Amino acid sequence: MSTVRARVTAGPGEAFKATTIQRRDPGPRDIVIDIAYAGICHSDVAHARSEWGHTLYPLVPGHEIAGVVSAVGAEVTKFAVGDRAGVGCLVDSCRACHACRTGREQHCPRNVKTYNAVGRDGQPTHGGYSRQIVVDEAFAVRIPQAIPLQNAAPLMCAGITVYSPLRRWAAGPGKRVAILGFGGLGHVGVQIAKALGAHTTALDLSLDKRDDGLRLGADDYRATSDADTFADLAGTLDLIVNTVPASIDLDAYLSLLGLDGTLVNIGLSDKPLSIAPFSLITNGRAIAGSRIGGLAETQQMLDFCGEHGIGAEVEVIDASQIDQAYDRVVAGDVRFRFVIDISTMLSVGRQVSGLPGGGRPAGQQLEVVGGGAGGGRGVDEQGESGVGGELHGLEIEVQDPDDGMVESLVAGPVKPDVVGGPPGPEVLAAR
Numbered sequence: 472m473s474t475v476r477a478r479v480t481a482g483p484g485e486a487f488k489a490t491t492i493q494r495r496d497p498g499p500r501d502i503v504i505d506i507a508y509a510g511i512c513h514s515d516v517a518h519a520r521s522e523w524g525h526t527l528y529p530l531v532p533g534h535e536i537a538g539v540v541s542a543v544g545a546e547v548t549k550f551a552v553g554d555r556a557g558v559g560c561l562v563d564s565c566r567a568c569h570a571c572r573t574g575r576e577q578h579c580p581r582n583v584k585t586y587n588a589v590g591r592d593g594q595p596t597h598g599g600y601s602r603q604i605v606v607d608e609a610f611a612v613r614i615p616q617a618i619p620l621q622n623a624a625p626l627m628c629a630g631i632t633v634y635s636p637l638r639r640w641a642a643g644p645g646k647r648v649a650i651l652g653f654g655g656l657g658h659v660g661v662q663i664a665k666a667l668g669a670h671t672t673a674l675d676l677s678l679d680k681r682d683d684g685l686r687l688g689a690d691d692y693r694a695t696s697d698a699d700t701f702a703d704l705a706g707t708l709d710l711i712v713n714t715v716p717a718s719i720d721l722d723a724y725l726s727l728l729g730l731d732g733t734l735v736n737i738g739l740s741d742k743p744l745s746i747a748p749f750s751l752i753t754n755g756r757a758i759a760g761s762r763i764g765g766l767a768e769t770q771q772m773l774d775f776c777g778e779h780g781i782g783a784e785v786e787v788i789d790a791s792q793i794d795q796a797y798d799r800v801v802a803g804d805v806r807f808r809f810v811i812d813i814s815t816m817l818s819v820g821r822q823v824s825g826l827p828g829g830g831r832p833a834g835q836q837l838e839v840v841g842g843g844a845g846g847g848r849g850v851d852e853q854g855e856s857g858v859g860g861e862l863h864g865l866e867i868e869v870q871d872p873d874d875g876m877v878e879s880l881v882a883g884p885v886k887p888d889v890v891g892g893p894p895g896p897e898v899l900a901a902r
Contacts, residue, residue: 472496476816477601478790479529483521487793489816492531492597494605502550502608503542504558509599510535510625510783511809513655513716514739516797518587522741527587533599534560534585537614537624538813547608555614557773559627560585560763562596562610574765599624600793602813612770615777622782625655625808626773628763629783633660633712634772635764636735637667640710644668647707651695651724652714652738653680655800658807659783660712661689663772666779672708674700683784683806701726706754708732718742721758725750733757783808789815 472493479490497503515532517523536558540550550556563583564571570578583590586598597604614623633656642648646669650660653675664671665688672691673684684692693700704727711724715738725734725746732754736744746758764772776782784807788796796809 473603475602477531477597478793478811478816479531479600480519481529483519483526487519487600490529490531492601494597494603495592495594497542497544497605498607499544499546500607500609501544501605502540502547502556502611504536504538504556504604504606504611505541506536506538506599506602506604506813508537508621508624508787509533509601509811509813510628510785511793511796511800511811512625512628513800514628515598516800517739519797525587527589527595530587531597531600532586533601533811534558535624535627535629535810536585536599536604537620537627538604541603543608549608549613550611555616555620555623556611557614557623557627558585558599558604558606558611559631559769561766562606563591564610566609574767576765577763599813600790600811602816610766612766612773615773617777617780618773618782621785621787621810621812623773623776624810625783625785626659626776627769629656629659629808630663630776630781631764631769631772632656632737632762633714634663634775635768636712636737636759636761637664637669637710638768639761640733640735640759642667642669642710646670646709647729648672649674649704649708649711649727650689650714651675651711651719653684653692654714654803655783655805655808656714656737658683658687659781660714662687662779662781663775664712665689666775666781669710672704674711680806687784710735712737714738716740721746722750725756725758728756729754731755731757733759735759735761737761783810785810787812791815 472495474491475494477490477492478487480487512535518526519530519532538556540552540554540556543550543552561576561582562585564576564579565581568579570576576582583596586596588596590596614620642664648664648669649672650657650664651674653673661671661673661684670690671688672693673689674693674695676694676696678694681692701723706729708727709729709732711727711734713734713736718740721744728734736758750756786805787810790811793811799805800809
């Protein structure tokens with residue numbers, strides 16, 4: 472077992488706090504992923520706040536994981552150390568049922584979720600708000616070099632959630648597709664639908680994000696608060712993918728579908744759906760549901776996104792900002808997906824001690840007073856700054872004041888802090 476830093480919530484309304492969790496020793500088919508970024512999904516908020524009523528506390532959320540493989544088991548064939556890898560919503564399944572045999576592990580009745588579940592070993596699963604994850608290679612996917620890791624992380628859930636219905640209902644040339652809701656899922660859905668060759672319309676409550684929608688590929692962008700939208704588009708669409716996690720007037724949206732049109736629901740409302748029968752029998756319309764995708768389809772989605780330059784548009788946050796980010800997700804105040812920079816779990820206010828190497832004597836105390844993705848600014852006891860190359864190559868011990876855990880790290884060259892605060896040495900490796 473290995474001890475790993477994480478962020479945990481102990482119950483509904485409880486703030487996230489620093490903690491440590493145990494990860495299993497890698498087995499012969501396991502890989503270890505050093506997590507670089509973890510996306511914040513709306514379902515993370517729902518689980519953390521027990522909105523669906525089945526949360527297992529203490530909870531370490533996160534099923535939008537992107538990082539780099541740091542170790543592989545003896546029988547691993549898909550990955551090598553140094554490969555870029557991701558993990559989505561699942562870490563295991565029965566592998567024997569019809570769903571598993573047909574590559575639709577998301578529908579396996581015995582699948583194991585990345586967090587808020589119990590694994591085959593009887594232990595609770597912990598998600599991506601942590602420094603590392605150990606996972607069977609069958610439940611990890613390769614991230615193309617063309618997609619930066621921070622932009623790839625949300626694709627592990629948001630990306631596959633919109634890709635799967637677009638593929639299943641044959642979005643492509645000659646089809647008219649609408650993405651309802653232009654948020655964390657919708658902005659990726661617009662990019663994918665357009666890349667598939669469909670005429671793509673974005674539907675959102677207002678026109679506030681219209682410029683972003685057109686920039687990301689929408690052929691049309693309409694406000695659903697405008698009655699003219701429903702008059703203009705009546706009977707014109709082949710497919711609507713609804714990403715809105717709230718109750719909507721389904722009859723109004725079904726009226727936009729032409730012959731044999733389908734509305735696919737991927738948004739999770741807490742209220743029952745209500746539909747007038749005539750809304751379905753007119754034009755032979757259908758309403759359907761979809762949930763993420765299997766592992767093979769998830770890999771297909773990532774390869775497609777890599778080929779077409781598609782990624783989530785993200786706001787990178789510090790690990791200390793999770794609670795504020797949750798509030799902003801609920802308020803719809805993000806363009807378009809929050810991603811946690813996992814390196815910030817050890818970057819702010821840490822006490823560090825120099826070890827032999829790098830030009831500083833062992834035991835000399837430094838304090839990391841910056842923050843963000845780079846790791847912070849080193850200042851010694853006399854106030855002498857370590858920025859400007861003095862920390863480059865230095866092996867340091869870092870103690871987290873929140874959990875007392877100590878790690879040995881190697882500081883790299885100084886780089887600008889992409890989150891905020893002064894520049895700091897890039898942490899290149901944890902030993």
